[in-house]
Amino acid sequence: MNKVILVGRIVRDPELRSTNTGKSVATFSLAVDRRFKQEGQPEADFFNIVAWGRQAEVICQYLGKGRQIALTGRLQSRSYDAQDGSKRYVTEVVLEEFDFIGSKNDSPAPADGLNSLDLGDDFSLMADDDEPPF
Amino acid sequence: MNKVILVGRIVRDPELRSTNTGKSVATFSLAVDRRFKQEGQPEADFFNIVAWGRQAEVICQYLGKGRQIALTGRLQSRSYDAQDGSKRYVTEVVLEEFDFIGSKNDSPAPADGLNSLDLGDDFSLMADDDEPPF
Amino acid sequence: MNKVILVGRIVRDPELRSTNTGKSVATFSLAVDRRFKQEGQPEADFFNIVAWGRQAEVICQYLGKGRQIALTGRLQSRSYDAQDGSKRYVTEVVLEEFDFIGSKNDSPAPADGLNSLDLGDDFSLMADDDEPPF
Amino acid sequence: MNKVILVGRIVRDPELRSTNTGKSVATFSLAVDRRFKQEGQPEADFFNIVAWGRQAEVICQYLGKGRQIALTGRLQSRSYDAQDGSKRYVTEVVLEEFDFIGSKNDSPAPADGLNSLDLGDDFSLMADDDEPPF
């Protein structure tokens, strides 16, 4: 069991790339307000979100900077080799579902009243995330 | 909204430390099996879990290596300065609740049939996690 | 492990009552949009939410009809005796935490920029919900 | 956003039926231990779980009474007409994913080391749940 649920705002426009086997990957950063603001502590947490396949493409089409969304996903740990040769560890969220939140018109809305997108998980694509998306 | 739910096994005995203001912090690593094992991909994800206050102490008392638990928490991003002067970013799970899972006798069981522990969140302690727990 | 996460709109102003031992209980109904609208199917699910203690009071003060919120809680099953003598079963959500969602000004906002309320769970109050809140 | 996460035990062997359009539906009841046992209160909550399509079939094949599982799903409200002509409301969990929990050998294990099953959501089937599964 591995489930993450977040409500937050997209920090910058998502970026679309593709792996060397031709799969789409979208990455973006999500700012999630902390429930208890504390002196000298950040007001939000920032998480890296990764989406794959057709969902990646839809995200880049519909989700822009500042957009508020609710999402579910799974937490993923990954390591990569830093430029200095050391191993680096990263924890990110692999997107499963997302919903638009807030006033529908405070952001470019998707076509036809769509307010929820889930393009299926297409797990076959996931073997080849051979490069660190962040 | 920021919620994480994980079911996994504790990788090594949790470590108990305390901040310079005297608060207890426990840290441990949790191995969470992936739902879809894939060739050439790790079988599990590994996450760093942080617990505070009295909950930290209870965890170190009752939870050991190999123990299977279900937990809820919140995802937290944190930065710290690496030895080489660069900024490093870490994403970890701050523990909220946990339950013992699996056969009650496959591990040192807590006293009196306890199978769920939630010592309250004691959010006042959280301001001073000035050192990276990992 | 028992966790529910919902984002939806409050259907009617919450109602405040108190148990015969003097504990506050707030109940309200939450409309949650379905992700996949289907011909001839309802567009939303409607759930009964119960809040206890001080949280109940805060909710009745700050949350009104139409307000969009994100909440976490636990699912609870309960039985009661119907007027015809038969046993009736009810499944409801016991509120744990909630956040205000959407434009802060589309609804009477709480004092001082508050955007998240969690008054503690006060589990001691829970023994005496001897009457069906719904 | 509508997500439920439960860890519990299956109360009776799941039942397989099919709708009048030929879709498979499995229903079962899940007992979820309460975190805080209280005098005079039930020790567990009992929830009705519904699974559709191929997932329904797999469940009836692999999951029996007493099996401990972790699941995610969505909460659903539904109404039906009781025999006495009155409208009855039901809240149940529509299964999305599940994992086997606990010792792998305390129950008939699925073939080939499978420890997680997710047959896809097959949302097209969902329009015709025209009869109350419970």
Added chain:
DNA sequence: TTTT
């Protein structure tokens, strides 16, 4: 820098 890994548990079963």
Added chain:
DNA sequence: TTTT
């Protein structure tokens, strides 16, 4: 290496 941040959104409102």
